[in-house]
Amino acid sequence: MLWGYSPALDLRHEWERCKYKESDSLKELNVLLIGSADGRHILKTLAQTYRHENKQRINLYVYEASLDLIARQIMLLTIALxxxxxxxxxxxxxxxxxxxxxxxxxxxxxxxxxxxxxxFVHMVTDLDFQVARMPLLRLDQLKYKHRxxxxxxxxxxxxxxxxxxxxxxxxxxxxxxxxxxxxxxxxxxxxxxxxxxxxxxxxxxxxxxxxxxxxxxxxxxxxxxxxxxxxxxxxxxxxxxxxxxxxxxxxxxxxxxxxxxxxxxxxxxxxxxxxxxxxxxxxxxxxxxxxxxxxxxxxxxxxxxxxxxxxxxxxxxxxxxxxxxxxxxxxxxxxxxxxxxxxxxxxxxGKREAAFAKETYSAIPIDSAEVIFLPVSAITDLPRKDKYKNFFHIITLSQKMTQFLTEDLMRLACEGGLLVVEGKVFLPELRKENLIEFAKNLNSTAEACHCVPATEFNPLKDSVAMFNVKRTSNPTSL
Structure with a gap:
């Protein structure tokens, strides 16, 4: 999967639209994107930051099962900036x-x-150069074998x-x-x-x-x-x-x-x-x-x-x-x-005509934002780390990553957090009954993970389903 099967979303807007309690005092917005593939949500979220009165810092953690998709996202983000x-x-x-x-x-x-x-070769082998050239990105979470x-x-x-x-x-x-x-x-x-x-x-x-x-x-x-x-x-x-x-x-x-x-x-x-x-x-x-x-x-x-x-x-x-x-x-x-x-x-x-020297300019500055690329083992490692318990305000899942929607994963989400799951309405090989069954299973799994619908989801029309994390009847403020 090289691109997503849903439109690009301004995640900050979705958070404001679908949250079920006020969070104006929130200083940072932590987002975990699982299998988004093409960085579309990242770009639209960053591009539309100026539209929001509450411009808290946003940290976007990106998990992909394939490092090839991380390479493509680095390229696409670099072009945009x-x-x-x-x-x-x-x-x-x-x-x-x-x-x-x-x-x-x-x-x-x-x-x-x-x-x-x-x-990019210079960037993955010299993180100091990477920070100077693309300060938005963080590659230090990747293991040496991944780089x-x-x-x-x-x-x-x-x-x-x-x-x-x-x-x-x-x-x-x-x-x-x-x-x-x-x-x-x-x-x-x-x-x-x-x-x-x-x-x-x-x-x-x-x-x-x-x-x-x-x-x-x-x-x-x-x-x-x-x-x-x-x-x-x-x-x-x-x-x-x-x-x-x-x-x-x-x-x-x-x-x-x-x-x-x-x-x-x-x-x-x-x-x-x-x-x-x-x-x-x-x-x-x-x-x-x-x-x-x-x-x-x-x-x-x-x-x-x-x-x-x-x-x-x-x-x-x-x-x-x-x-x-x-x-x-x-x-x-x-x-x-x-x-x-x-x-x-x-x-x-030795047949390259000339070596490419390091570029001396920096990307367009993006204030108060970071994109952190995670290693391929992160999907199992993060739930075991206390640092990330109740850490993420938004978690997005692609339609090919729904098998990772478990209680362990949702422990990473804070009380009142937003879960965005990509639907399968744009997969031509699926029939109407397949889409209905997908929605039924998704709702059942989400309920088991202490998630309640944030919006009504029609699997025959909607490209994403949204849920709120609600572990207690009277959640405390974020």
Whole structure:
């Protein structure tokens, strides 16, 4: 899972909306994000801090079962916090969305990943440099073996002209998933869109965009975009074998898509306008507007007001077909997938053209916030540490991490805390009865963990379920 299956949330807003008692005197807000995958809640929470009168310090603890997802979140957070003298907001927005949801990238975006990956190697091997370059992040909780793994991932992202054939891996996954239905896959994609995703609330994602992504892995396109380079951040588990860095192909989502975080709604309602029963804007346009707004708010700490010129400039944007690109990339590969999964580490074989020096500038400052990445053992270690008992005010769980919803985990939450659980409404393979059964089991498990519903949860419509931790009938103040 490389992205979430629910929209990005301002967790501070959800805390204020769903709490069942006053907490104005709270000096710090501690948040545990379990399996959020893409940092969407982190970015939106930080971007909208200026909207809240109570701007208490917020500490965001991030747990992922895979270190590859931590590496991607470091990249996405770094892009979002690049200072304006390095990238203008529009270019930053498009690089972010390409990296986030496209299997192939523009050459300039691929070069950007290589350059930034060199900085990440410096960061995981020199925490003093990391604090100076990205003061928002804390990597000191990770064990040495975890930082070594991240170093391998970042070195893999630097490999020039790698033979990571993402489109071949993608096609193989689609063939395995569909089986005998592969030859009629367009009809399958159309059915999943019209009968599952659109009724669930993804009506602002157009059928053409969704089917294009299901077929090629490319979600966000623009007129001036010619994507020719594989997105190395989608490679799974790069590991060192001798002097080589090898990967295990693409094992991410091929059914739902990366549209849910930023495409389901927009503050600018003209972006959601329907003309003659057809969406006037694509999901790519809505995502670009939402991410642009988030980047603007992170930089300036003030509302973004869309200009009329910006509205008009996107009227003529159309989907760029990538069929020719797909064919060229597939034709360029004459080796079998098994023989193309390894590349020599450029730091070992000495063929790198020039070493990347450490960057001397710092990221956009984010006051009173920290993002702390936790080791993969944290899900079992934290409940055994007295320091974290009744520590977290908000805990979020992805739909693939609900097995960790136990009494031990909820001991980490303070009395009156908020539990946010991702729903499964946007999983096309699930039927109505599966969703109802999921909600029934979730409510039962939450009740056993001393949680009561904070809002009414409809598993057929709602993307998240929210609960309050209520261990006593008369909870004390936070």
């Amino acid at each position: 690049e200072p304006p003298e390095e990238f203008d907001l529009q270019e930053k927005t498009r690089i972010f969305l390409e990296l986030y949801g496209n299997s192939v990238l523009r050459p300039k975006t691929a070069d950007f990943i290589a350059r930034k990956s060199a900085q 070594d793994y991240l170093e391998n991932v970042f070195k893999f992202w630097q490999v020039p002209r790698t033979r990571f054939q993402i489109l071949q891996h993608w096609d193989r996954r689609v063939r395995e998933h569909l089986g005998s239905r592969y030859d009629s896959r367009v009809g399958v994609f159309d059915w999943d869109y019209h009968m599952k995703l659109r009724p669930a609330g993804a009506e602002h994602v157009t059928a053409r965009e969704y089917k294009n992504w299901r077929n090629t892995g490319v979600a966000f396109t623009w007129l001036d975009m010619e994507a020719t380079e594989p997105n190395l951040t989608l490679a799974t588990a790069p590991v060192r074998i001798g002097d080589r860095l090898c990967h295990h192909g693409y094992l991410g989502d091929i059914v739902t898509g990366p549209f849910l975080a930023y495409c389901l709604d927009c503050a600018d309602k003209d972006m959601l306008r329907v003309v003659n029963g057809v969406q006037s804007k694509r999901a790519a346009d809505i995502a670009e507007r939402n991410v642009f707004r988030m980047m603007h708010e992170l930089l300036y700490g003030e509302p973004f007001i869309a200009s009329r010129q910006a509205n008009e400039s996107s009227e003529s944007v159309v989907i760029t077909e990538v069929t020719d690109v797909v064919k060229r990339m597939q034709e360029d590969s004459r080796d079998l997938l098994d023989s193309s999964s390894c590349e020599r580490d450029p730091a070992i074989n």
